[in-house]
Amino acid sequence: MSSLTSAVRDLQRDLENKTNDLSKLQKDIAKNHQVRKKYTVQLGENELVLKELDLLNEDANVYKLIGPVLVKQDLAEANSNVRKRIEYISAELKRLDATVQDLEEKQNSKKDAILKLQQRIQSIQTTKGKA
């Protein structure tokens, strides 16, 4: 009998740990989503900028706002900068995608483990109850 209760307690502690892990995972996934959103917005903006830059004449003046300073920039330079930024953001997004996939998988497996634990606990409790 006592062994059963201690087994149940062990299982329950295990369950707690797993649920903590699960909640951590979920928080990570949520953060990931947020960062992804930010990046997606930035990517969209940069693509708009690129489009506009393409419509400019060669002699048009382009300025970049760096802090409180508006600095004149070369059109070609601005173009290449924006393009590089777009590439960087897309790479980041892909990386984040992979991470989130990974996290989700881990989350699912944790959920399964938790379920199994719960079932075990229940079965033990029912046998205890019967006994």
Next chain:
Amino acid sequence: MEDTRRGTVTSLASLFPVEEAQKAANRVQGAMAEKRAELDHLLGFVADNNNLINLVHKLPEELSHEIMVPFGKAAFFPGRLIHTNEFLVLLGEGYYAERTSKQTAEILRRRGKALDSQVDSLEAMIKDLQAEANFFGQTIAEAAEGLVEIREDYIEEDTHGEESKSGPLKQHTSDLEKTEANNEEYTRMVARLDELEKEEELAAESGNDNEIYEQTTEDDFHKSVSPVDQSNNKSIATESAEKHHNPDIADQLNFASLDLQSNVGEGKNAAAKKVKFVDHTGKPLIHHEEKTVKATTASKSEVQHQPSQPSFDSHKAFTGSIVEHTENLKTLNGQSSSSTSSQVSGSQPSKPVSRFKMQRR
């Protein structure tokens, strides 16, 4: 024959517990409110953009404008606005470009178009949420009124074999009219099945479209409706609810002819008639008596007590997965794929092969 029908009465409230439906409805309302707020935000942007375009048009009309220039947080001084045709336009990400007023107006117009498309997509989303909310509202109202779902045995009238079967037709029994079903019916069925299969193929297209919708609504259903068994019912239910609001839907689910559900709403009845299987399996042949469209089938769950039901993929459009009676399932299980089963064979346990094959194509 009409008066000998038996049926089950299930209160809708038990299928869709009122509180849960309420909760779901509230959730949808919350999501809608969010989207509306975003929409207002975007509309504000659109308005600002338009004002800006007007201003940009007006400025070059004069060589210089007399204005009050803001100075710090709380002061102004009179000044003049010069170079009225030169604009430093923000392109995004801290990039500015020097443009004339006409070019600036172009840039602003393009931005306005992008905003408009965003507004459109938001509006579409709001509409969808609205439809969901309506559905929930309806469900709640109906459940509150104590609307009941009545299922009765479908008793076919065109064969004499039916007469004898109508007696033992019960919903909760897994009575097999094996003895009753005889070869002539069998041959008839087979011919029927072939026809139905063809119709199913036609239905395959329309069936696919609804699948997606099913899946999204399925989640809501899952929350509001209870256990596992129902999951099958729900997908079918939602599908049917979406598709045809046809009372026969639940019935359909049990029958190969259900494939028709995806295509021929009306034809279902006709098909159902032809598919007499119902008798055998004792599944509630949903008939016109069925009062509600919500085909979440309590009866189905009963029916599906039959243990070895052919594997039912609740995420696929229902295509004729027919629950077979246990006696026959043993022989048929091996052969049936996820959606094949044969009610006809229910009557002929000796025949090992599932004659009625309705497969999802």
